[in-house]
Amino acid sequence: MLNYFYRKLSLLFFITFGVTVFVFSLNYLFPTDVLSNMSGITNINEIDYDVIAQKYNLNDSVFTQYFGFVGRLLDGDWGVSFINGTSIFNQVFRVLPATIELAIYALLYSFIIAIPLGILASSDKHPWLDKSILALSIIGFSMPIFWLALLLILIFSIGLGWFPTSGRLSLIYNIPSSSGFLFLDILRSNIDYKSEALADAFKHLVLPTFVLAAYPTTVLIRTTRQSMKDVMNTSYVKAAKIKGLTSGQLLRRHGLRNGLLPVIQMLGIHFGTVITLAIVTEVIFAWPGIGSWLVDAIHQRDYPAIQGGLLVISGMVFVATILFDLLYMIFDPLARRHGHGKI
Amino acid sequence: MVKFRFFSSPNNSSPFKQLWRLFQKNHFALVASWVFAFMILMAILGPLLAPYSPYMQQADMLLVPPSWDMSGHIQSPFGTDALGRDILSRILVGISYSFGLGILAVIVALTFGLLIGTLAGFSKGIRASFLNHILDIALTMPSLLIAVVIVAILGPGIANAFWAVVLAMLPQFIHHIRTDVADMLNKDFVIAYRLDGANSWQVFRFALLPNMIENIVIFSTMAISSAVLDIAVLGFIGIGSQSPEPELGTMIADSLGVFYLSPWAVMLPGITLFLCILSTNIVGDGLRHALKERRLQ
Numbered sequence: 001m002l003n004y005f006y007r008k009l010s011l012l013f014f015i016t017f018g019v020t021v022f023v024f025s026l027n028y029l030f031p032t033d034v035l036s037n038m039s040g041i042t043n044i045n046e047i048d049y050d051v052i053a054q055k056y057n058l059n060d061s062v063f064t065q066y067f068g069f070v071g072r073l074l075d076g077d078w079g080v081s082f083i084n085g086t087s088i089f090n091q092v093f094r095v096l097p098a099t100i101e102l103a104i105y106a107l108l109y110s111f112i113i114a115i116p117l118g119i120l121a122s123s124d125k126h127p128w129l130d131k132s133i134l135a136l137s138i139i140g141f142s143m144p145i146f147w148l149a150l151l152l153i154l155i156f157s158i159g160l161g162w163f164p165t166s167g168r169l170s171l172i173y174n175i176p177s178s179s180g181f182l183f184l185d186i187l188r189s190n191i192d193y194k195s196e197a198l199a200d201a202f203k204h205l206v207l208p209t210f211v212l213a214a215y216p217t218t219v220l221i222r223t224t225r226q227s228m229k230d231v232m233n234t235s236y237v238k239a240a241k242i243k244g245l246t247s248g249q250l251l252r253r254h255g256l257r258n259g260l261l262p263v264i265q266m267l268g269i270h271f272g273t274v275i276t277l278a279i280v281t282e283v284i285f286a287w288p289g290i291g292s293w294l295v296d297a298i299h300q301r302d303y304p305a306i307q308g309g310l311l312v313i314s315g316m317v318f319v320a321t322i323l324f325d326l327l328y329m330i331f332d333p334l335a336r337r338h339g340h341g342k343i
Numbered sequence: 344m345v346k347f348r349f350f351s352s353p354n355n356s357s358p359f360k361q362l363w364r365l366f367q368k369n370h371f372a373l374v375a376s377w378v379f380a381f382m383i384l385m386a387i388l389g390p391l392l393a394p395y396s397p398y399m400q401q402a403d404m405l406l407v408p409p410s411w412d413m414s415g416h417i418q419s420p421f422g423t424d425a426l427g428r429d430i431l432s433r434i435l436v437g438i439s440y441s442f443g444l445g446i447l448a449v450i451v452a453l454t455f456g457l458l459i460g461t462l463a464g465f466s467k468g469i470r471a472s473f474l475n476h477i478l479d480i481a482l483t484m485p486s487l488l489i490a491v492v493i494v495a496i497l498g499p500g501i502a503n504a505f506w507a508v509v510l511a512m513l514p515q516f517i518h519h520i521r522t523d524v525a526d527m528l529n530k531d532f533v534i535a536y537r538l539d540g541a542n543s544w545q546v547f548r549f550a551l552l553p554n555m556i557e558n559i560v561i562f563s564t565m566a567i568s569s570a571v572l573d574i575a576v577l578g579f580i581g582i583g584s585q586s587p588e589p590e591l592g593t594m595i596a597d598s599l600g601v602f603y604l605s606p607w608a609v610m611l612p613g614i615t616l617f618l619c620i621l622s623t624n625i626v627g628d629g630l631r632h633a634l635k636e637r638r639l640q
Contacts, residue, residue, distance in 0.1 A: 011479070014476060014480075015480055015483075018477075018480050019480075026496065029496050030496065031498075138621070138624055138625060138628065139621065141624060142568065142617060142620040142621040142623075142624045143617060143620075144572055144575055144576070144592075144613065144616050144617060144620065145576070146575075146576065146579045146580075146592070146595065147595065147613035147616065147617065150595070150599075150602070150609055150613070151613075154602070154606060158603065272483060272484060272485040272488065273485040273487070275485070275488070276485045276487040276488045276491070277487075279487075279488075279491070279580075280576055280579070280580060283580050294491075295580050295581070295582065298491070298494070298495050298499075298582050299581065299582070301498075306495050310492055310495070313488065314484060314488070317483060317484065317485070317488070318480075318483055321483050
């Protein structure tokens with residue numbers, strides 16, 4: 001286990017190195033001036049140029065520049081935005097909590113929906129249930145996420161008027177931002193309309209969560225179904241059945257413990273996809289997270305902001321993947337055997 | 344357990360014929376394969392069949408509903424959008440943009456993936472381990488995120504979106520083919536073929552490729568659906584193909600402003616896209632099941 005942990009740690013180190021090298025090379029890949037990309041200052045005049053170039057080690061070798069870049073990343077000096085001149089670091093960490101919040105709720109929701117459905121589909125007693133759940137899951141898998149979002153807005157927001165179409169909270173509520181996570185902020189604030197604000201935040205959350213959860217739910221249903229089928233066909237389950245365990249006991253003691261292991265692995269594999277789908281969801285629902293912020297930056301060709309956004313999103317995906325992998329290893333001793341530098 | 348069969352005869356048909364026979368037993372998959380073939384046909388012939396130019400604007404025919412509506416016209420069966428452009432023509436050309444480019448992207452990625460993946464599968468030692476680490480990093484990144492990064496570097500546009508999708512899929516193809524090759528190189532029949540004096544090219548051409556081709560086809564089918572989706576998503580969030588182009592995702596984004604007035608301008612391209620992806624997924628699933636069954640026989 002310790003050996004495995006050490007391996008994952010070295011992989012994390014290697015990945016961090018790779019990501020920072022990539023983000024650093026973006027300075028040279030983007031079409032604008034290298035110094036502008038690094039500092040975020042546009043139209044640098046002749047006199048200032050030397051001073052700023054000195055600060056960003058532009059006259060030294062690429063290696064010195066890279067180490068200077070990493071040092072600035074650690075210091076929190078990520079340059080300023082081309083568009084509004086404010087610090088990228090502050091902007092990124094202001095919008096990041098909204099995305100994490102959305103992704104976590106969507107994953108939780110898909111967990112709650114998908115696992116019972118997957119278990120139902122895996123049993124041989126109801127073949128029609130299996131078929132209809134599978135058909136539903138393949139339809140959900142093929143539905144373009146932005147189109148699904150538009151359909152739901154058309155039905156539930158415009159047609160029935162149940163949920164709002166965009167945003168995170170109605171503008172009439174003034175919640176002081178402390179942690180960035182909306183529910184936490186509302187609970188911690190001392191306002192006298194707490195319950196109304198909570199209800200409003202919940203209403204805003206329903207549609208984006210459902211849209212974002214569509215993909216992980218379908219994937220989880222298929223994974224759960226397959227792994228439960230595999231587990232229920234093993235000899236140890238058959239032996240337990242012969243010993244006289246009821247199907248409920250069988251499921252609780254043997255089925256779920258072994259059948260849900262691949263689900264943890266799947267969550268790790270698909271966490272990155274969920275984050276990218278969150279970008280699309282945020283754009284549609286005008287959710288003030290890092291995804292819509294990054295897309296805006298791409299539209300405005302705000303290169304320092306694109307760098308910062310990519311660094312945070314890819315870093316988040318990598319760390320989450322490795323964490324899920326470690327979790328999987330803790331729960332499943334059999335998987336530790338061939339853990340050769342593999343994510 | 345030996346099964347007794349009355350009318351059993353040895354099955355001597357080729358593996359592909361057996362696969363097709365098993366595939367046909369699944370009626371959903373069969374219908375999906377017709378839809379899939381129809382979409383491919385439209386991707387090739389669509390621009391020729393389109394009654395109007397997808398860019399032609401008719402100022403006197405704005406937001407005409409589809410022809411099955413009471414106030415629709417027969418000259419534009421699917422109605423027109425906010426600029427008076429015929430939606431049927433735009434969808435026909437749009438299929439060749441979204442679906443056609445998606446298939447093309449998979450073919451290009453497959454070609455490069457086959458080349459690099461095979462070379463990587465044959466290599467050993469430090470080179471292989473270096474490539475493994477690079478691939479591990481690239482595989483963790485979801486393809487759409489890689490595509491967004493590449494578009495951010497190259498700038499928006501349909502050509503850049505196409506290359507972005509190709510590059511984003513490449514790691515998956517390389518990884519898949521490399522594992523296949525590396526697994527198969529240890530099999531006895533390949534070693535026997537080598538002992539017969541076959542060189543690396545002959546081993547690849549006559550021993551590996553015929554055994555990999557089915558897996559590759561199934562994997563590529565699944566990749567098509569994600570490629571089509573990626574191109575459409577990039578178009579929809581406005582960093583892929585740009586506004587007047589009749590790409591399906593871009594068309595949906597364009598018509599968002601008139602969503603309340605004319606939902607069909609959003610729904611019809613969406614249904615087309617959905618059908619393309621759904622048929623591809625069902626065909627891929629059916630092929631995979633058929634292959635599994637044939638291996639069991």
